Amino acid sequence: MSTHHQDKATFLERLIFNNRPAVIVICLLVSIFLFWQALQVRPSTSFEKMIPLQHPFIQKMIEHRNDLANLGNTVRISVEAVDGDIFTKEYMETLRQIHDEVFYISGVDRSGLKSLWSPSVRWTEVTEEGFAGGEVIPQTYDGSPASLEDLRNNVLKSGQIGRLVANNFKSSIIDVPLLESYPDPNDQGKLMKLDYRQFSHELEEKIRDKYQAQNPNVKVHIVGFAKKVGDLIDGLIMVVMFFGIAFLITLVLLYWFTWCIRSTIAVLSTTLVAVIWQLGLMHTVGFGLDPYSMLVPFLIFAIGISHGVQKINGIALQSSDADNALTAARRTFRQLFLPGMIAILADAVGFITLLIIDIGVIRELAIGASIGVAVIVFTNLILLPVAISYVGISKKAIERSKKDAVREHPFWRLLSNFAHPVVAPISVVIALIAFGGGLWYSQNLKIGDLDQGAPELRPDSRYNQDNNFIINNYSTSSDVLVVMVKTAAEGCSTHETLAPVDELMWKMENTPGVQSAISMVTVSKQVIKGMNEGNLKWETLSRNQDVLNNSISRAEGLYNSDCSLAPVLVFLNDHKAETLTRVVTAVQEFAETHDKDGLQFLLAAGNAGIEAATNEVIAQAELTILILVYICVAIMCLITFRSIAATLCIVLPLVLTSVLGNALMAWLGIGVKVATLPVIALGVGIGVDYGIYIYSRLESFLRAGLPLQEAYYQTLRSTGKAVLFTGLCLAIGVATWMFSAIKFQADMGLMLTFMLLWNMFGALWLLPALARFLIKPEKLAGKVGGSLLAH
Template sequence: MSRHHQDKATFLERLIFNNRPAVIMLCLLVSVFLFWQATLIRPSTSFEKMIPLKHPFIERMLEHRNDLANLGNTVRISVEAVNGDIFNKDYMETLRQINDKAFYIPGVDRSGMKSLWSPSVRWTEVTEEGFAGGEVIPQSYDGSPDSLDLLRSNILKSGQVGRLVANDFKSSIVDIPLLESYPDPNDQGTLVKLDYQQFSHSLEEKIRDKFQAQNPNVKVHIVGFAKKVGDLIDGLLMVVMFFGVAFVITLVLLYFFTWCIRSTIAVLVTTLVAVTWQLGLMHAFGFGLDPYSMLVPFLIFAIGISHGVQKINGIALQSSDADNALTAARRTFRQLFLPGMIAILADAVGFITLLIIDIGVIRELALGASIGVAVIVFTNLILLPVAISYVGISKRAIERSKKDSVREHPFWRALSNFASAKVAPVSVALAIVAMAGGLWYGHNLKIGDLDQGAPELRPDSRYNRDNQFIIDHYATSSDVLVVMVKSAAEGCSRYETLQPMDELMWQLDNTVGVQSTMSLVTVSKQVIKGMNEGNLKWESLSRNPEVLNSSVARADGLYNGDCSLAPLLVFLNDHKAETLDRAVAVVKQFAASHDHDGLQFQLAAGNAGIEAATNEVIKQAELTILVLVYLCVAVMCLITFRSFAATLCIVLPLVLTSVLGNALMAFMGIGVKVATLPVVALGVGIGVDYGIYIYSRLESFLRAGLPLQEAYYQTLKSTGKAVLFTGLCLAIGVCTWIFSAIKFQADMGLMLTFMLLWNMFGALWLLPALARFLIKPEKMAGKQGGSLFAH
């Protein structure tokens, strides 16, 4: 470069381009190391990462985890008799084998397993001589017709119909509590974390596939958190396929944009290097891939392509009057490094705001995305220009760029009318109407899940079909809210404890969405009735302490060791947000008026309790996240452009996109939950790039003295086509997610596609219209101060 150009170069530019071989070698060494690290990363998740550990509900649940051994992370296997009922020798033998096989799967809490074959599952009846009882399947069982008749009688007397046995007697359940960590079978001194994917595969291979093939008259249904997560991980492995599709689409579109295979490959390779670095660093820092963070490489690829296209576009424009590829690369680096850096910082700040949500998977997603955008600084802002300074851009692409820079563009000329005095007021008026409509319809947006079953999976997925089978055939659903009733030691069986529990159960039983309730009260009433010849008039609580103590003696699992905690189980029709809110509100209101020193009604355990806690965290964080993201992005823009007007021009189109995005979610029936809340920060973080690149070029032309509409036309010719291409390219790549078997991934794909397109459209349409009212071109002409981009 000439001495003049060297003088204008910044220290960073001289450091990088005067040491290009060292930069290439350093990046190569880092890439080799991090590629090795990336090959070691594995799918990884845990029950505790998916829940808000600091929420009071969860803190209480974990505090009493040992007292609620069978009410936490469980899997339920329903074994259906396809023809006939369960009172069949072959069926019962298959059920026994399934029970035994499940018993030995690593990660199962064997002491808490329950099925008809469990010795702890017993029957009780009142006889002339008093109470009689025993195991539901006695030691004398041999599969004969007489023993099957006895089994039928025992089941009817056990109280398990609707719980372990279906209402129609055509299926029964094996209830399997799980351990988060368990002793390594090969090394008893080491604890192994439960691998949800491996556990899910064990259930499929050792239970479902084996026994359905062995006995055609049996059909196996499996539900539970571990099975759902396992299915999610299996489905998300399709991400690799979607990534490949997005890569091919980007390759084709990028070539048609650049008309240069060298620069196309350079952009794709440096962006893949960024993805590799991100995955490698995640593993180096001790993180794995969970169902949510598996989407981060897509985002890093999208952001990397966005910045890479801007660099290639800039180098192609500079190459028309530069002596060589090195000069063009240095000029482009000088011109675009700072706006690119600010845009990446805005991305990172948007992602980091997600850290305020106390849910492990969201925090890991935030960290993964932040690490990813940080490495883009090195790969796409530094490595890419250095690589292009060696390989250059084809003469064909340079000639095309030269022609584009001098010829009239009817399309860009037409779009420049968005900045005209006639069109701008109409655009702003339409934006105000769209904002008002979005805010009005957005009030229909719900927090939490809006569907039965696992909303992360498709309604017709096998898991949701299995879940629907259990809902249809059992009185106790898989959605359980557990109220922890705390009393003094040995106080759970006192009348002063049981009577308020009975009253709360009555209120809950009459709450919309509650299927049934069960607690010590349920058992006590049944036993007292039995002690009085089964007379229904006696199905009530006794005030006599001895009677109460004897009535709850066999209520296994419904009180803890010192009788200071008694769980009250609330079986819900579903875990929709409205259902949870109603049940939680009833319990909170009851606790407010009945809690005292010796008695407390505490929420909540069970999967529905966890969902309720998660919904509360999401509801509290939703507005905070939105405000923080926009505040951080606005501060970054204000520091960069040193202008409130410029900041408003960039941020207001993003706000409109967020408002319309909420309205779209309400229209599509998508709730705000763990999977969709991050889209707000991700969409704003990626979308701000468009506005920063466009405004930085627009400002430079305004400072050169051009009127606003002409300045915007020149901006569109130079940067606008890169923004338009990037928006369309990224949207096409991300929209492939919509076809995923995983519903939450499809929801995220739909929302990100919408936000990418609307952010791009807002930057091209609304930004110049706002500039017409907020920017004073005559005051900017000839000035070199103000923006950080001024030289």
């Protein structure tokens, strides 16, 4: 390089380019180590990572976890008799074998396992001599017609119809409570964490596949959090295929953009290195890949390609009048390192704001994405220019770049009209109308799930078909909200406690969306009626304490050991956002008027209670995160360009994209939840890159004294091509997600595609229109300082 160029070189540039072999060797050694670490990354998640542990509902659930038997992480296996009913020797034998098989699967809480074959499932009846009862399947059962008839009678007297036994007697359920961690069979002193994917596979192989093949008259249906997560992880293994498709699409488009195979391979290689580093570092700090953080490698690849394209575009332009590839690479590094660094910092800050959400999977996603964009500084801002300084750019690409530098570009000339004094006001008016319309329609945006079953999966998925079967055949759905009634010790059986509980149950059963409710009151009334010859007039709560004590003695599992906590189980039609809000509000209103010293109605346990808590956390964090993201991005732009006007030009198009994105979610019926909230923040983080690159070049041409429209035309010639290409390339790659079997991944793909395209379009269309009103070119002309990006 000439002395002139050496004088302008920064310390960082001299440090990197004067020690290129060392940079290559260090990156190679780090890549080998982190590649080895990345190979050890496994899909993993846990029940506690998916819930907001600091929410009052969850705190109360954890506080009373030992008193709430089988109301947490549970799987339900429904065994259906395809022809006939459950009262056949073959069916009952198959059910027994399945019960025994499930008992020995690792992670099952064996003490709480329940089916018709469980000794704890009993029947009770009133006779002339008093109460009679016993196990639903007695020790004398032998499969004979007489014992099967006794079984039918026992089931009818057990109160399990609609709960463990279907209303039409064609299926029965095995309730399978799970342990988050359990003793290692090979080392009792060591605890093992529940592997959801392995557990799901064992259910498929040892239960569904085995027994459906063994008995064609049996069909197995499985629902529950662990099964849903297992199916999600299996579906997300297809991410590798989508990543491969995105890689090939990017390869083709990059070559079409550069006409240079060397620079294409260089960009893709350094971006893949960034993905490997991110995965390796995630494993190094102890994180795995859960269903939600699996999109992070895609994001890192997308952001890396975005910055890589800018570098290659810059080096191609500089190669036109540079002596060699090293000179072109150094000039490009000097020109684009700072705007690239600012864009990456803006990305990272945007991702870090997700840490305020108290949900483990979102926090891990935020940390993983932040690590990934930090890695891009080394791979795409440093390693890529160094690599290109060795391999160079093909003569064909350089000749093409030279021709582009001197010829007129009709397309860019047309787009430069966005900065025209007549077109700019029209663009701003259109943007304001779109903003107002989007803001109005986004009022329909809901928090939480909007569909039955598992909205993360397709409606026709096997899990959702199984869930529909259980909803249609049982009175107690898999969506359970548990209200914890807390009293002083031995206080849960008093009339002063049971009477308000009875009122709460009546209120719940008359709340839309509720199927039924049960508690110790349900058992108490049944027993009191039985003690009075089954007379329906006596199906009420007695004020005699001895009668009450006797009546609740059979309510096993519906109060704790010292009778200080009694759960009310509210079975819901679904866990849609509106249903949960309606039910939670009803309980809270009841608690406000009935809570007193020694009696509290506490929310909430059960999967519906957890879902309600998650929805509240998302609702509280949604606006906060968006505001924080924009504040952080605005501060970064303000520090960089030292101009409020410049900051507005970059940030306002992003705001429009966010508003239109919310409106799109409302229109498509996509709720704001754990899966979709990160996309809103990530879309802003990725989108700011376009605006920063465009404005930094526009400002340099304005400082050279060019009028706004001409300056914008020159900006489009130099940077606009890279921005347009990047937006289209990334959108096409992410759009492949829309074909995923996992619905939430398809939703993410749709939203990210929309946000990538709109952020690109906003930067190309709205930024120059805003600049027409906010930027004063005459004040910038001839100025050298004022911006950190001025060179």
